[in-house]
Amino acid sequence: DAGITQSPRYKITETGRQVTLMCHQTWSHSYMFWYRQDLGHGLRLIYYSAAADITDKGEVPDGYVVSRSKTENFPLTLESATRSQTSVYFCASSPSSYRDPGAGQYFGPGTRLTVT
Amino acid sequence: GQNIDQPTEMTATEGAIVQINCTYQTSGFNGLFWYQQHAGEAPTFLSYNVLDGLEEKGRFSSFLSRSKGYSYLLLKELQMKDSASYLCAVYRVTGGGNKLTFGTGTQLKVEL
Numbered sequence: 001d002a003g004i005t006q007s008p009r010y011k012i013t014e015t016g017r018q019v020t021l022m023c024h025q026t027w028s029h030s031y032m033f034w035y036r037q038d039l040g041h042g043l044r045l046i047y048y049s050a051a052a053d054i055t056d057k058g059e060v061p062d063g064y065v066v067s068r069s070k071t072e073n074f075p076l077t078l079e080s081a082t083r084s085q086t087s088v089y090f091c092a093s094s095p096s097s098y099r100d101p102g103a104g105q106y107f108g109p110g111t112r113l114t115v116t
Numbered sequence: 117g118q119n120i121d122q123p124t125e126m127t128a129t130e131g132a133i134v135q136i137n138c139t140y141q142t143s144g145f146n147g148l149f150w151y152q153q154h155a156g157e158a159p160t161f162l163s164y165n166v167l168d169g170l171e172e173k174g175r176f177s178s179f180l181s182r183s184k185g186y187s188y189l190l191l192k193e194l195q196m197k198d199s200a201s202y203l204c205a206v207y208r209v210t211g212g213g214n215k216l217t218f219g220t221g222t223q224l225k226v227e228l
Contacts, residue, residue: 031214033216035218040220041220042203042218042219042220042221043159043203043205043218044218045215045216045217048215058215059217090158090159094214104149104151104161104164105161105216106161107158107159107160108158109157109158110157110158
């Protein structure tokens with residue numbers, strides 16, 4: 001199906017385990033983003049990517065790793081999960097450049113992660 | 117730093133008009149987005165303002181004043197389905213690319 005998908009949609013893991021959240025988009029958008037959403041904080045940018053093999057840190061990158069070997073995929077890995085990483089994670093993609101920012105960002109359905 | 121302020125909650129009546137305000141102080145500004153997010157769902161794009169003034173899209177309008185660091189989202193003829201969180205986000209073009217910085221959102225409840 002066309003669009004942006006995330007997997008898994010729900011995940012429960014234990015402290016210290018490695019977890020990878022997957023994100024896949026079919027639009028060939030250049031930009032992809034990972035956000036976390038917590039009560040009282042809104043959406044906060046973790047990492048973003050302007051193109052394949054180009055990634056950069058956002059506002060809250062500590063404890064997370066990303067890669068982007070293909071344009072359509074942008075996995076997010078929690079190397080050693082902590083309880084503070086319990087959150088809802090959203091992936092987004094955008095065709096935007098500074099010439100056409102009005103296209104906005106398109107969000108995936110989210111992954112609800114609980115770290116016990 | 118980046119600071120984006122919105123009211124936490126608002127309540128309005130079906131059929132009425134409601135205005136959701138957003139003020140921002142950011143290092144850099146290239147535009148402002150409004151997103152709608154229903155509970156348990158992903159944010160969806162509503163509007164984008166880059167120039168001062170009002171942008172109208174059906175029942176929804178968005179206003180921007182860059183000199184005042186101020187925007188609002190106006191929802192007319194409110195419907196029950198408009199009950200959702202409304203997110204204000206500042207768009208910035210940085211050395212690393214384009215970024216959105218979000219406010220914490222305004223939870224709108226529409227009542228009969």
